[in-house]
Amino acid sequence: MLNRRSLFPALLFVVIAACSSGEAAESAPAAPAAPGTTRETAVFAGGCFWSTEANFEHMPGVIAAVSGFTGGSVRAPTYDQVVRGGTGHVEAVQVTYDPARISYRQLVDAFWLTIDPTDPDGQFCDRGPSYATAVFATAAQKPIAEASRRAAAARLAPARFVTPVRDAARFWPAERHHQNFARLNPVRYAGYSRFCGREARLRRVWGSAAT
Structure with a gap:
């Protein structure tokens, strides 16, 4: 299996090495929600969690x-x-959102x-x-x-659409230096991307609709 530790040639190492290193990057705290804001969560696995996080935030x-x-099956991986x-886990992002401003369907569609x-x-x-992809959904979200998923698959060749909707599972936050990576390390992230x-x-894949 390949991963970001071994993927990149030497010329790109300085730009993107932090992806698999222990180099710390301070994680900015999330902006507090306004008083009275309702919070719900959704979990998406979209390959590299740096990119998935950046797409949603x-x-x-x-x-x-x-x-x-x-x-996966390993606690606190x-x-x-x-x-x-061997852990069964995939890289994923937990999205906390205000359902009065954006719906779960809008998040999945995006x-x-x-x-x-x-x-x-x-x-x-x-x-x-x-780095497998999936939507991890609760019973209510499924x-x-x-x-x-059916609507998105209809836009492509449905038989080729392999990303599943899976049952929600325990979410474990990654190490601090992986949080907000694209925003806090724009040069490194741009080189990686x-x-x-x-x-x-x-x-x-998606033509002009691609995000």
Whole structure:
């Protein structure tokens, strides 16, 4: 299995090495919600959690996006454990949002456009089981997520649409230096994203609708 520790050539190492290193980057606290704001959560696995987090945290109505792991059997897994394999976890993001400003359906609809749902083996240059994609839904969320999935699959060749809706599982936040990575390390993140060819692939899959 490939992961971000071994993917990049030497010329890019300085730009993106923090992706798998212990180099600390201070994590800015999430902005507090206004008094009386209702909070709900949703969990999405979209490959590299840096990108999934960045895609959600700017959306109106999203209060916070936290990078972490879900879907596996190991308690409190570390990044190194997950990418090494065997834990069953995937990289994921827990999104806290205000349902009065953005609905769960809107979040799921937006999620599809940020991934390649036809890729069963990872996302972009991140390969292996820990980078698999999924929507992790509670019992109440699952019918909404499934309806969104059917609508998104109809826009592509449905047989090629492999990203599943899975049952919600315990979410474990990742280490501090992985939080808010794209915002706090824009140069490193831009180098990683360009190397992985994210934008070009999303345009090939979704055309002008790609996020």
